[in-house]
Amino acid sequence: MIGALPPALNDAPLVRDWLRLEEGRATLLTGRVELGQGAVTAIVAIAAAELGLDPEAIDVVSGDTDRTPNEGFTVGSMSISQGGAAVAWAASAARLLVLAEAARRLNVAAAELSVRSGAIIHDETTTGLDFLEVGAAVDLSVATADHGDPGRMPRAAELSRIDLPDRVLGAPFVHDIGGAETLAGRVLHPPQRGARPVTLDTEALAARPGVLHVVIDGDALGVIAANQSDVDAAISWANEQAGWQQEDAKFGDLRDFLGKRLETAGDTVFEQGDADAAKGDVVEVRTSRGYIAHAAIGPAAAVACWNDGQLTVDSSTQGVFPLRGALAKAFKLDTSAITVRHRAGSGCYGHNGTDDAAADAVFLARAVPGTPVRVVWSRTDEFRAGPLGAAMATSVRITLSEGRMSGVRVRVASPPHSSRPGTAGHPCLSTPARFDPPQAFPQMPDVPPNRGGGADRNAIPLYAIPHMRVEKTLIHDLPLRTSSLRGLGTHVNVVAIERGVEAAARATGTDPVAFRLAHLDDPRARAVIERVAGDGLPAPDASGAWGLGFARYKNTAAYCAVALRLEVGERLRVTNVRVAVDTGAIISRDGTLNQIEGGLLQAISWTLLEEMPLHGSGAGAIGWEDYPILRFSDVPDDVQIELVDRPDEPSLGCAEALVGPTAAAICIAAESFMGASLPEMPLTPARILSAM
Amino acid sequence: MKRVKFTLNGAAAEVGVSGTLLAALRDELGLKGTRFGCGSEACGACMVVVDGVARPSCTFPTDDLEGKSVDTVESLGPPAAPSHPLGRAVLDEQAAQCGYCLPGILMSAKALLDRDPDPDDATVRAALDGNLCRCGAHLRILRAIERAAKEMRG
Numbered sequence: 001m002i003g004a005l006p007p008a009l010n011d012a013p014l015v016r017d018w019l020r021l022e023e024g025r026a027t028l029l030t031g032r033v034e035l036g037q038g039a040v041t042a043i044v045a046i047a048a049a050e051l052g053l054d055p056e057a058i059d060v061v062s063g064d065t066d067r068t069p070n071e072g073f074t075v076g077s078m079s080i081s082q083g084g085a086a087v088a089w090a091a092s093a094a095r096l097l098v099l100a101e102a103a104r105r106l107n108v109a110a111a112e113l114s115v116r117s118g119a120i121i122h123d124e125t126t127t128g129l130d131f132l133e134v135g136a137a138v139d140l141s142v143a144t145a146d147h148g149d150p151g152r153m154p155r156a157a158e159l160s161r162i163d164l165p166d167r168v169l170g171a172p173f174v175h176d177i178g179g180a181e182t183l184a185g186r187v188l189h190p191p192q193r194g195a196r197p198v199t200l201d202t203e204a205l206a207a208r209p210g211v212l213h214v215v216i217d218g219d220a221l222g223v224i225a226a227n228q229s230d231v232d233a234a235i236s237w238a239n240e241q242a243g244w245q246q247e248d249a250k251f252g253d254l255r256d257f258l259g260k261r262l263e264t265a266g267d268t269v270f271e272q273g274d275a276d277a278a279k280g281d282v283v284e285v286r287t288s289r290g291y292i293a294h295a296a297i298g299p300a301a302a303v304a305c306w307n308d309g310q311l312t313v314d315s316s317t318q319g320v321f322p323l324r325g326a327l328a329k330a331f332k333l334d335t336s337a338i339t340v341r342h343r344a345g346s347g348c349y350g351h352n353g354t355d356d357a358a359a360d361a362v363f364l365a366r367a368v369p370g371t372p373v374r375v376v377w378s379r380t381d382e383f384r385a386g387p388l389g390a391a392m393a394t395s396v397r398i399t400l401s402e403g404r405m406s407g408v409r410v411r412v413a414s415p416p417h418s419s420r421p422g423t424a425g426h427p428c429l430s431t432p433a434r435f436d437p438p439q440a441f442p443q444m445p446d447v448p449p450n451r452g453g454g455a456d457r458n459a460i461p462l463y464a465i466p467h468m469r470v471e472k473t474l475i476h477d478l479p480l481r482t483s484s485l486r487g488l489g490t491h492v493n494v495v496a497i498e499r500g501v502e503a504a505a506r507a508t509g510t511d512p513v514a515f516r517l518a519h520l521d522d523p524r525a526r527a528v529i530e531r532v533a534g535d536g537l538p539a540p541d542a543s544g545a546w547g548l549g550f551a552r553y554k555n556t557a558a559y560c561a562v563a564l565r566l567e568v569g570e571r572l573r574v575t576n577v578r579v580a581v582d583t584g585a586i587i588s589r590d591g592t593l594n595q596i597e598g599g600l601l602q603a604i605s606w607t608l609l610e611e612m613p614l615h616g617s618g619a620g621a622i623g624w625e626d627y628p629i630l631r632f633s634d635v636p637d638d639v640q641i642e643l644v645d646r647p648d649e650p651s652l653g654c655a656e657a658l659v660g661p662t663a664a665a666i667c668i669a670a671e672s673f674m675g676a677s678l679p680e681m682p683l684t685p686a687r688i689l690s691a692m
Numbered sequence: 693m694k695r696v697k698f699t700l701n702g703a704a705a706e707v708g709v710s711g712t713l714l715a716a717l718r719d720e721l722g723l724k725g726t727r728f729g730c731g732s733e734a735c736g737a738c739m740v741v742v743d744g745v746a747r748p749s750c751t752f753p754t755d756d757l758e759g760k761s762v763d764t765v766e767s768l769g770p771p772a773a774p775s776h777p778l779g780r781a782v783l784d785e786q787a788a789q790c791g792y793c794l795p796g797i798l799m800s801a802k803a804l805l806d807r808d809p810d811p812d813d814a815t816v817r818a819a820l821d822g823n824l825c826r827c828g829a830h831l832r833i834l835r836a837i838e839r840a841a842k843e844m845r846g
Contacts, residue, residue: 036790036827160786165771167791168782168798171724229715232731297729297737297826298792346792347826379730590786594832598789601828624734624824632820635830 005145006086012069013143015097018090019047021135026051026058031071032083033063033318035348037655038161038591039079045159045588046084050091050150052115052131055159063320063342065335073319073420075350075484080587080651085150093147098135105129158590167344174316174343175301178372182303183212184231185364185373187222187431188238189385192246192618193479197221199243208234215367218436222364224373232378249479249617255680257478258288258393261413266473269449270460273467278399278407283503285396287496287667289681290611291619292389292485293627298346299382300353304361305372311338311365315358316345319421323355326421327362330432330439349602351483353377353386355421359429383621385430388612389485390415391478392455394492396500399467403508405519407467410459410497415475416444417454417488430481441481446474447488452554457489458660461497462552463519479617486599487553487659491606494551494660495667495681502548502668511536512668516550524582524644525552528561531580531642543567544575545673549664551657558583558657559644562600564636566669572608572683574636574666582644583654589643592654596641599658605630607663609682696754699761713749713757714738717764725765725795729824736823739796740764746803746819763802765795778802781840782833789827797823801837809845813838 008031012018020027028047034040040062048055061067063074071083095115102120103110106127114121120129166172188197196219205223206214210230215222223238225231251257303314311333317323320340328335345354357375365373377385392414399407419428424442432439447454456472505515513533520526529550537546544567552559559582567573579596586592609628613620621627663681670683676691695706700721707716717723717740726749729737733748740749741763768779778798781787788794797820804811804819811819816837825833 164788165783168788168794169769169771169774169779176724227719229711295826297735297824298727347790597831598828601830623730623732632817632830639831
């Protein structure tokens with residue numbers, strides 16, 4: 001169902017801003033970009049269903065500052081609910097306008113006409129009129145809001161990903177763009193923020209094999225060569241010679257540092273009743289995690305070219321328009337002088353190094369006007385130079401009264417979860433931050449509550465508890481750059497809340513599943529839990545135990561419950577999983593399942609394996625050996641996913657919904673098996689041993 | 693300059709020395725389906741099949757290529773109409789999200805299925821343990837390989 005007019009229609013009000021019907025083709029223009037989540041395919045399917053065309057008859061342009069609407073960032077699983085809705089509006093307007101013209105030509109009522117595979121139909125017979133031919137004569141420079149009437153989001157036929165064949169068997173990635181004329185470049189990234197190369201002989205660097213240019217601005221330095229191998233060798237040499245001078249920020253043990261910030265009250269972000277006045281037995285849990293890397297398999301990359309004062313950038317950014325704005329600021333250009341085009345990138349789970357790589361390419365390409373420069377980060381850059389998912393800690397204190405939860409206080413301590421390009425009017429790009437003068441980063445705000453919150457995302461329990469207070473302490477004195485990573489605070493917050501609720505259930509002697517259900521009023525919340533654990537969960541066995549986790553993402557999006565069995569041995573492994581997700585109306589069943597599977601497996605990886613090692617006051621991973629992630633042998637043996645279809649409810653994204661419930665189920669299973677409290681993620685064998 | 697002669701996807705090919713096979717494929721021969729991931733044999737994104745064995749191309753020296761037979765992901769294509777069961781199965785199962793890791797995974801799978809046409813699940817997983825996937829498409833990838841194996845057995 002499509003509710004109010006999507007906000008994107010304010011900035012791009014005309015039908016032709018979204019759709020062109022020219023020369024026998026339909027061209028769809030979307031500001032949403034394909035990040036591997038299937039969003040663009042789903043949007044094409046929506047347009048096809050609304051127009052009555054076959055998807056193959058629709059060309060799509062996505063994320064191009066010269067051509068598409070400005071839809072900001074493709075984030076937060078809102079591609080369908082917002083971007084898809086805008087396209088549904090525009091496509092419905094186009095259909096009605098074209099049918100009105102066809103009705104005029106046929107001298108029948110427009111309401112009697114429909115479109116099937118591009119043919120205009122009247123009384124179940126073809127009229128001989130072709131939708132696209134008639135459409136070419138219709139003026140689409142009219143307001144979508146005046147003509148659109150999409151009603152319910154169309155239930156599109158299952159459509160295979162239109163971009164997938166090329167991604168898997170071809171070479172469409174930003175890494176692959178450009179022929180022999182394209183030069184290779186890389187910037188020398190510091191091992192930690194603020195470190196300066198003080199002993200680097202730049203003349204000797206310029207004389208290294210294959211080096212064409214050494215580009216310098218302040219502390220920022222990069223190399224251009226004819227090919228990637230020569231650039232990589234030159235940058236490795238420069239890194240050895242750099243004599244990095246740095247001041248280590250002293251924060252001691254990260255978990256202790258975070259824990260201390262939980263000892264004092266933070267800013268109240270939500271209050272209901274009087275959490276301090278609630279009297280009774282108290283259970284309290286704490287949960288923390290370290291920094292999490294985006295860790296895409298392909299490192300960040302971009303291509304830039306300056307031509308007669310015009311700059312063209314190919315990037316796998318989540319937001320072509322915000323990146324354009326940030327580049328304009330950093331390089332002192334008018335936005336009209338910059339074109340940013342989205343190109344396929346390796347996995348994107350939030351704000352990774354992609355925008356920084358684009359700035360690197362622009363910085364280097366400025367030295368060779370007219371020639372494109374491609375930047376591909378090294379694996380080490382990918383781990384150390386890009387933003388990280390924030391380390392954070394959350395405490396949950398629950399007051400029990402007569403077998404029920406009567407009060408809860410949630411405290412979150414975390415660095416901010418956003419430093420996207422353009423935040424607070426600053427470029428927020430790593431290399432320009434080292435220019436002379438520096439384009440410094442501002443003190444970052446967190447993501448505001450009306451966008452789901454950042455550190456406090458999912459910090460408000462969905463359970464019916466009369467007295468609640470949620471506090472947040474935003475930490476600005478940790479030196480690592482943090483930004484949005486899948487789910488933001490939801491990972492730690494849901495684990496903390498679910499562990500707290502589990503402990504509360506045990507303290508009252510109630511079955512944890514029944515206890516949850518007894519504190520949930522929303523039938524959709526109850527339904528997902530009942531589907532995975534309605535008959536209770538199996539008891540712990542000799543080698544493992546089951547755990548349950550539940551959350552409604554952002555408390556406004558998809559409902560998700562996960563029950564799983566964790567095997568505890570020399571290594572920890574999730575063996576069996578049951579998932580139930582209610583994501584509203586389902587546009588693409590397989591696309592939804594793909595996102596759920598991915599969310600599940602990534603959450604398992606984060607929770608069992610992942611923590612960025614620290615080196616001084618910077619990220620310490622050099623390669624995958626320092627930052628292991630889930631492998632094929634770690635993948636669960638059995639995964640059962642149930643989608644609760646709600647055709648009359650708005651479509652909600654699901655890519656982040658799995659993060660909290662999966663992690664919570666793992667932690668609860670481990671605690672159930674061990675009979676001990678396990679407050680720190682990841683749950684490594686070493687942490688399990690020390691709990692014994 | 694010395695040229696190294698080898699067989700690439702069934703056809704005669706040659707490259708100038710010296711460098712990595714990955715660089716030769718991407719930059720000199722224009723076959724960009726093989727991906728750079730880490731440069732240290734740790735992720736499998738650059739996997740190709742050399743004389744029947746899956747090998748990371750990011751460290752494989754072109755000096756050692758003489759007379760060898762190399763297969764890359766391009767041997768499974770073309771994208772619009774894949775010639776190989778693995779290419780078809782990965783699309784039929786929609787077994788990817790971003791797709792970046794898939795060429796390497798498919799080449800590991802090809803080496804496996806060419807020597808063991810009917811591997812059990814544990815064998816497939818073990819053969820793919822050197823290939824990382826960050827999007828979490830593992831379950832689909834395992835299904836796709838099973839499907840391709842079935843088709844290849846006829």
